[in-house]
Amino acid sequence: VHRAVTKDGMDVAMKIQYPGVADSIESDIDNVKLLLGYTNLIPEGLYLENAMKVAKEELFRECDYELEAKSQKRFGILLSGAKGFYVPVVIDDLSSKRVLTSELVPGIPIDKVALLDQETRNYVGRKLLELTLMELFVFRFMQ
Incomplete structure (x- = not known):
């Protein structure tokens, strides 16, 4: 996450995804699965295929900053009446699938x-x- 200032002087926080992160998830999880298959580290009763499938799905979701922005906005609405909580506003014009920009909150x-x-x-x-x-x-x- 990086601190930045917009052209109009607004302080923002920019979460920028490293290039290739989302593209490597599939192969990274497959490599972990392969390594676990060669060890005795898998607890008995753990369904490795299902666990790896869930891990891939979760990691792909974590890499989708548009989905994260949508969730952040929803959370802001849900917490709008709750005392002591504040959710930073998403700056849509400066956000994308790989960049999430929000107002900077001290x-x-x-x-x-x-x-x-x-x-x-x-x-x-x-x-x-x-x-x-x-x-x-x-x-x-x-x-």
Whole structure:
């Protein structure tokens, strides 16, 4: 993800996919499957073909930034009335299947929360739990 400024001066975050990432999924998963077949690392009862099929589908979805933009917009609508949550606006004119551009929202990375005071850590923990429960039981949609 890269920080950028649009021609009109708006700060944005641009998620740009490395060239060839989506094209390599099929062969990468097939290679993993081949390697696992030569080892005893596969748990008994795991249906490798099905697991690899699901992995491919999920990875292809992860590489489709148009789908991600659509999900981000949906999530923004779902959370619009929820206090303490904000979903950055997608900039459609600067987004594509391999580029996702959103408004840049100030904040701190989740891995830095542990460095904050206890009250703030508790707040973030409660909000994450609240979000997860809403995703699972209210929205039935996870982002």
